[in-house]
Every structure is written in structure tokens, then in C-alpha cells.
Amino acid sequence: MKKFTISPKIRKWIRILHRDIGFVMVGLSLVYGISGILLNHMDHKDPSYKVENKSLTFTKGLTTEEFTQEWQSEPDRPGLNNIGETTGKYRLMLQGGIGEYDPQTGIAQYQISRKKPIAYWVNRLHYNRVKGWSLMADIFAGSLIFLAVSGLFMVKGKHGITKRGKWYLVIGLLIPILYILLAG
Numbered sequence: 001m002k003k004f005t006i007s008p009k010i011r012k013w014i015r016i017l018h019r020d021i022g023f024v025m026v027g028l029s030l031v032y033g034i035s036g037i038l039l040n041h042m043d044h045k046d047p048s049y050k051v052e053n054k055s056l057t058f059t060k061g062l063t064t065e066e067f068t069q070e071w072q073s074e075p076d077r078p079g080l081n082n083i084g085e086t087t088g089k090y091r092l093m094l095q096g097g098i099g100e101y102d103p104q105t106g107i108a109q110y111q112i113s114r115k116k117p118i119a120y121w122v123n124r125l126h127y128n129r130v131k132g133w134s135l136m137a138d139i140f141a142g143s144l145i146f147l148a149v150s151g152l153f154m155v156k157g158k159h160g161i162t163k164r165g166k167w168y169l170v171i172g173l174l175i176p177i178l179y180i181l182l183a184g
Contacts, residue, residue: 006153018150021143028140035126038119048120049113060106064090067101071108078112 006014038047045051058070064083067090071080079095092099092110099110124130128137152161152169159165 011153011156014150014153018147018154022147025140025143025147028136028143031122031125032140035119035122038123039126048116048123050116052112052114054110054112056108056110058101058106058108061103062101062106067103067108078110 041047058067062070064085068080068083071077071092078097080092081095082093083101084091084093088102088104090101090103092101092108094110094112096114097110097112099108101108125133125137128134152165155161155165157163161169
């Protein structure tokens with residue numbers, strides 16, 4: 001049986017390309033890694049936004065015009081864009097949020113959402129929601145494939161792919177396969 005070998009010249013170019021592409025991909029790896037962690041731990045909330053729930057007490061029985069005047073009397077409250085009536089309550093459309101005023105109780109509850117700048121942008125890139133990013137995402141994916149395959153041939157001898165390395169490769173391939181079979 002013939003032993004599988006790669007010429008020293010090809011191995012040298014694999015190492016050079018693996019190293020240089022690896023350096024270029026560090027920034028993209030950080031974007032996808034950070035956003036991946038954020039998305040894995042969403043707990044039914046968008047990790048790109050900080051949401052604040054607030055409650056205020058107003059005079060009971062205010063008309064929409066009276067409520068608007070009272071709301072706008074405090075400059076630190078979010079801007080009130082619109083008020084709509086539904087089932088005896090007022091639906092509040094706010095700058096950066098939504099809310100509701102109950103004229104029977106006088107209670108207004110609202111939610112304000114603020115962007116978390118880093119989380120917002122890494123998630124937009126991860127979800128491919130930035131115009132023109134598809135090409136970069138495809139280049140990144142292709143680079144990951146190259147880095148994975150070229151990494152197989154960088155180490156030779158007893159720790160290389162034809163000896164000990166093949167067992168680690170099998171383990172790495174079995175992890176997603178077993179997960180799919182057992183979780184499905």
C-alpha cells in the first residue's frame with residue numbers, strides 16, 4: 001500500500017495560505033463568534049436591544065388630548081407620536097417604543113427599546129442584513145472550508161492526519177452527526 005504524502009513545496013504553500021487567510025479571517029470570526037453567543041442566549045429577547053418597561057400614573061379618565069398634554073409636560077419622557085383607541089384603552093406609539101394608557105385606572109405602561117451598538121451590528125452582519133454582505137459571508141464560509149481542510153495537512157508524522165489526527169477528525173465529524181440523530 002502506497003503511503004499518502006504531500007510534497008514539501010505544496011505543504012509549504014498550504015501553511016502560508018492557511019496562516020495568511022487565518023489572519024485575515026480573525027475579524028470575521030469575532031463577528032460571527034460574538035453574535036453566535038448572543039443569539040444562542042436570547043431567551044426570547046433580541047440581544048441587539050435593551051428593553052426598559054416603565055409604568056406611570058396619570059389622572060383617571062383623560063381624553064386623548066388631555067393625555068397628550070400631560071404626557072408632553074415632562075421633557076424626559078419619550079416623544080409621543082400617535083395615540084389610538086382600542087377596547088377602552090389608548091395605544092401609545094412612542095419614539096423608540098410602545099405603550100398603553102388605561103383611562104379607568106389612570107395607569108400608563110410602556111416599553112422603550114434602545115440599540116446595543118456592538119450587539120446590533122454584529123447581529124445584522126450575522127443575519128446577513130447589511131446590503132452587499134452576502135459576498136463577504138460567502139468568502140468567509142469558503143475560507144473556513146479552506147482552513148478546515150488545509151489544517152488537516154499541516155501536521156505530519158505520528159500526530160498528522162494519517163495517524164493520530166484521523167481519530168480526532170472522526171470525533172469532530174461524529175459530534176454533529178450524533179447530535180442530529182439523537183436530538184431529531
